[in-house]
Amino acid sequence: MLTSIKTNQFEGNKSKELAMMYFRVALILFGAQLLFGLIAAFQFIFPGFLFEVLDFSVARTVHINALVVWMLYAMIGSVYFLMPDETGVETVNIGLGKLAFWVLTAAVTVVVLVFLLIQVGSGTESSIWLINEGREYLEAPRWADIGIVVVVLIFYWNVFATFMKAKVKTGIMTVMVANLMALAGLYLAGMFFTDNISMDQYWWWWVIHLWVEATWEVFVGALAAYALIKLIGAKREIVEMWLWIEVLMLFGSGILGLGHHYFWIGTPEYWWEIGALFSALEPVPLVAMFVHVLYDWGKEQGAAHAKGEVGSVMKNGPAMAWIVLNAFGNFLGAGIWGFFHTLPQVNIYTHGTQFTAAHGHLAFFGAYATILVGMMYIGIQYAYGIKVMKATFKSKMGVFLIAFGVMGMTIALTIAGYEQVLIERAELGGGWNAFFTAQEMPWYIQAQLWRAIMGVVTFVGFIYLVWDMLTIGKAQASQLENAAVVA
Amino acid sequence: MLFESFTDVVPSFFGWLNQGPMTLTIFLHTLIILPMFWIYHSEKKKLNK
Amino acid sequence: MANKNVSVWSSIPFWRRSAAWVTGFASILLVWLTFDSVGQITMGTDADIQKGVTKRVPAPTVINYKIGYKMSAKRGHEVPTIGEKELFFGKEWSPKEAAALLHLGKLTSQSKNCMDCHTLLGNGAYYAPDLTKAWIDPAWQNGGPLQGMTGKNTEEEAMAEFLQHPSQYSTHARMMPNLGITADEAKGLVAFLKHMSSIDTNGFPRNFSKTVETFKAGGSHAH
Numbered sequence: 001m002l003t004s005i006k007t008n009q010f011e012g013n014k015s016k017e018l019a020m021m022y023f024r025v026a027l028i029l030f031g032a033q034l035l036f037g038l039i040a041a042f043q044f045i046f047p048g049f050l051f052e053v054l055d056f057s058v059a060r061t062v063h064i065n066a067l068v069v070w071m072l073y074a075m076i077g078s079v080y081f082l083m084p085d086e087t088g089v090e091t092v093n094i095g096l097g098k099l100a101f102w103v104l105t106a107a108v109t110v111v112v113l114v115f116l117l118i119q120v121g122s123g124t125e126s127s128i129w130l131i132n133e134g135r136e137y138l139e140a141p142r143w144a145d146i147g148i149v150v151v152v153l154i155f156y157w158n159v160f161a162t163f164m165k166a167k168v169k170t171g172i173m174t175v176m177v178a179n180l181m182a183l184a185g186l187y188l189a190g191m192f193f194t195d196n197i198s199m200d201q202y203w204w205w206w207v208i209h210l211w212v213e214a215t216w217e218v219f220v221g222a223l224a225a226y227a228l229i230k231l232i233g234a235k236r237e238i239v240e241m242w243l244w245i246e247v248l249m250l251f252g253s254g255i256l257g258l259g260h261h262y263f264w265i266g267t268p269e270y271w272w273e274i275g276a277l278f279s280a281l282e283p284v285p286l287v288a289m290f291v292h293v294l295y296d297w298g299k300e301q302g303a304a305h306a307k308g309e310v311g312s313v314m315k316n317g318p319a320m321a322w323i324v325l326n327a328f329g330n331f332l333g334a335g336i337w338g339f340f341h342t343l344p345q346v347n348i349y350t351h352g353t354q355f356t357a358a359h360g361h362l363a364f365f366g367a368y369a370t371i372l373v374g375m376m377y378i379g380i381q382y383a384y385g386i387k388v389m390k391a392t393f394k395s396k397m398g399v400f401l402i403a404f405g406v407m408g409m410t411i412a413l414t415i416a417g418y419e420q421v422l423i424e425r426a427e428l429g430g431g432w433n434a435f436f437t438a439q440e441m442p443w444y445i446q447a448q449l450w451r452a453i454m455g456v457v458t459f460v461g462f463i464y465l466v467w468d469m470l471t472i473g474k475a476q477a478s479q480l481e482n483a484a485v486v487a
Numbered sequence: 488m489l490f491e492s493f494t495d496v497v498p499s500f501f502g503w504l505n506q507g508p509m510t511l512t513i514f515l516h517t518l519i520i521l522p523m524f525w526i527y528h529s530e531k532k533k534l535n536k
Numbered sequence: 537m538a539n540k541n542v543s544v545w546s547s548i549p550f551w552r553r554s555a556a557w558v559t560g561f562a563s564i565l566l567v568w569l570t571f572d573s574v575g576q577i578t579m580g581t582d583a584d585i586q587k588g589v590t591k592r593v594p595a596p597t598v599i600n601y602k603i604g605y606k607m608s609a610k611r612g613h614e615v616p617t618i619g620e621k622e623l624f625f626g627k628e629w630s631p632k633e634a635a636a637l638l639h640l641g642k643l644t645s646q647s648k649n650c651m652d653c654h655t656l657l658g659n660g661a662y663y664a665p666d667l668t669k670a671w672i673d674p675a676w677q678n679g680g681p682l683q684g685m686t687g688k689n690t691e692e693e694a695m696a697e698f699l700q701h702p703s704q705y706s707t708h709a710r711m712m713p714n715l716g717i718t719a720d721e722a723k724g725l726v727a728f729l730k731h732m733s734s735i736d737t738n739g740f741p742r743n744f745s746k747t748v749e750t751f752k753a754g755g756s757h758a759h
Contacts (some may be wrong), residue, residue, distance in 0.1 A: 009545065030556050035750060040663075042661070043663075043710075044710075045709075047709045047710035047711065048709075051703075051713060052703065052709070052714060055653075056652070056653055056655045056661070056663045056711045057649050057652035057661070057713075058649075058652075058664070060652045061652050065542075101642065109586055114726070118650075120647060120648045120649055120715050120716070121647040121648075122644075122647060122716075122718070122721070123640050123641075123643045123644030123647055123720075123721040123724060124643060124647070125643065127643070127646075127647035128643065132646070132647060132649050133646060134645065134646030134647055134648065134649045134652075135646065135652065136651050136660055136661070137588045138648065138731050139652070143704060151599070168571075171548065171552075175731055193642075193643075193646075194642075195579075195596075195635070195638050195639050195642045195662070196578070196579050196593055197575040197656060197657060197728075197731075197732055197735070198575070198592070198593050198657070198735055199574070199577055199578070200642075201498055201656075201657055201659060202570075202573065202577060204659075213731065237548065240546075240548060241551055242548065242549050244548060244551035244552045244555045245551050245555075247555040247559065248551060248554050248555035248559070251555070251558060251559040251562060252519065252558040252559070253564060254565060255559070255562040255563055255565075255566055256515065256562050256565060256569075258566065258637060262573070263656060263658070263669075263738060263740070264737045264739075264740030265575055265657045265658075266577050266593050266657070266735045266736060266737055267573050267576070267592075268499070268501070268502060268572070268573060268576050268592070269502075269505065269611075269738055270499075270501045270504070270505040271573070272514050272738070273505065273508075273509055273510075273511055273512040274511060274515065274569070274575065277509065277512040277513075278512070278515075278516075305633060328637065333676050345701075348739065348741075348742045351658040351662070351740060352655040352658035352659065352662065352741075353662060354662055355585075356662070357662055363701065375608055384677050393644065415655075420662075424719065425741065425742070426743070428746070429741065429742070429744050429745070429746035430666060430669065430741035430742075430743070430744045431665070431669075431673045431674070431675065432665045432673050432675045432676070432682060432707070432745060433675050433681075435664075435665035435666065436665070436707065436708045436710075439710070445591070461493065461519065470519055483656035499572050499575075499576065500572065501569060510692060511601055515565060518561070518565075519558055519561055519562060519565075521556075522557055522561075523554050523557065526550065526553050526554050527544055527550065530544045530547055530549060530550040530553070531542070531544050533549075534542040534544060534547060535542060
């Protein structure tokens with residue numbers, strides 16, 4: 001993948017080349033996310049590890065910010081990749097897109113260095129502007145917020161202008177353009193300071209929830225639709241009809257499902273039932289998406305067999321594996337693990353425990369990491385001009401170890417959360433001593449140990465994934481050449 | 488008890504609708520779903536033409 | 537009538553229009569609800585506290601009063617109570633001073649990145665205790681082990697002392713690192729914590745007062 005630009009078979013498509021630039025940085029940040037996650041996991045077991053050098057708060061800040069940023073990179077990359085196919089025209093301003101890429105990458109580097117080397121500031125406005133905003137997921141200082149807004153505006157203008165030039169406005173592209181506007185606009189809700197912690201949290205959730213439980217999910221729906229057409233030749237009319245149904249159900253449940261974050265932050269009690277029922281419906285579209293992917297796959301495969309064709313209809317084995325994993329992981333991680341604790345009667349005990357961490361790990365992985373990795377494989381296939389890309393041993397190890405590792409971490413954290421709920425919350429009623437009593441229980445400690453082990457498994461899987469991405473394209477492209485020579 | 492007493496701290500329109508188990512959320516769901524019947528019938532008319 | 541085979545369920549325009557309607561209307565409802573909620577969580581005034589007007593988020597001058605957490609039979613969960621006046625760091629704070637102190641505390645809570653170890657209102661990281669009701673935690677109050685550890689006589693001074701030298705007072709193998717918190721910043725943070733404990737969180741964390749009762753009855757096995 002790293003060499004794929006140089007040896008490129010891009011046939012002059014600059015938008016796809018730009019997409020690959022975004023994918024590469026995304027992969028590096030994915031690695032950073034896992035590395036700092038491991039540090040934080042070890043700190044649960046050995047509290048003295050890097051104490052007052054690189055504290056848990058620093059490791060976790062980098063862990064979750066690398067996560068959000070690599071996903072945004074891969075999302076921007078995916079849009080630049082699919083745009084030429086969906087619009088039939090060349091992306092309008094690649095030069096500006098490249099400039100935005102370098103500005104964003106420079107800004108991200110500076111922010112990470114400041115997080116690692118300066119870490120915290122004094123209690124002044126300038127700390128919020130220059131060092132750390134101190135709001136989970138939105139820790140990036142204000143100057144970087146503004147930079148991100150500018151970069152996203154450039155990106156959005158590129159998408160919008162290209163879409164307007166297209167002769168045929170596809171459903172996928174229409175959803176993409178409308179959804180991206182909401183996605184970008186929502187970021188503004190997280191860019192102000194208030195002394196009122198309830199107000200702070202109210203708007204913070206506008207960004208976090210309306211991203212990951214509404215606009216990002218719709219983004220994934222559009223991406224999956226594109227991938228199904230690309231990978232197994234699914235019919236556009238069917239895929240796009242499903243896409244509109246998904247938009248309806250995702251936004252219908254997800255927008256007011258925001259209420260499940262307003263149970264305990266000072267907001268009125270009426271949010272209990274709004275949050276409960278709307279968010280309880282959030283898994284429905286995720287089931288639908290899963291059924292849709294499997295149905296289309298089975299249908300296209302069956303049609304091919306009926307025509308007497310042998311073998312799989314899949315044009316890209318590893319990408320398809322990741323996208324099927326996405327369909328299932330989205331339903332399991334975001335749907336099931338989310339529903340576990342979405343009702344206020346349950347949430348009053350689980351809120352702010354490792355339950356949330358368990359859900360967060362499986363949901364971010366299942367719903368987003370999977371499909372974005374799938375898009376990277378589609379990118380590699382295109383970059384090397386491979387007609388049918390087959391999964392290698394390394395691709396299989398990558399997908400298996402990462403999925404197994406994340407699932408293992410999720411189960412371990414769920415057990416830790418369950419223990420915390422019963423001991424710290426139900427039995428002892430919260431508080432400083434209640435917290436540490438629960439943290440000392442053998443089952444909690446064992447769960448944290450298993451989480452760290454499964455984190456290592458995930459990391460080994462990631463190494464296979466990167467290794468595969470660096471080699472699969474070249475190997476299969478040269479196989480094709482050899483086959484051509486023999487023939 | 489099907490209808491519970493009003494427990495919100497500050498009375499408001501939404502608090503007022505929140506009069507018992509699920510009253511508010513079912514009301515909002517209904518408001519969202521109902522117009523889809525109209526959309527359905529208008530599409531049906533179009534398709535029949 | 538003309539064509540019985542026509543199905544609206546497989547028509548893209550039907551789903552597109554429905555998606556647009558549902559998204560648009562849900563967004564409008566959310567904006568409407570937001571106006572209502574923002575009104576309700578806007579900070580009250582000093583006059584509200586004096587007149588006994590209940591606000592979900594009271595004025596900063598709430599730091600001049602005793603804060604409690606009592607079971608409300610009507611609401612079915614615990615509710616914060618604002619009791620009689622008490623000194624905070626040895627004085628009564630005017631509305632202006634209290635607001636400035638809370639401002640400093642909230643800024644410090646963000647610039648020191650508290651939320652990437654602790655949870656505030658239940659949101660944040662899960663490495664360290666939830667701070668929503670930290671102020672009313674008996675461990676920090678008179679006779680509590682955490683206050684005793686610092687050798688201070690009032691809760692606010694004990695918390696401020698701990699915040700300035702956290703790694704001197706270990707309560708667990710997992711310690712709080714020294715974040716260079718100054719004396720003023722520590723005061724601000726304690727004011728921020730006290731103010732947060734007075735926010736009506738609809739009974740979260742549930743049974744927090746149970747800790748108080750078990751503690752007063754001679755402590756639980758949590759010590």
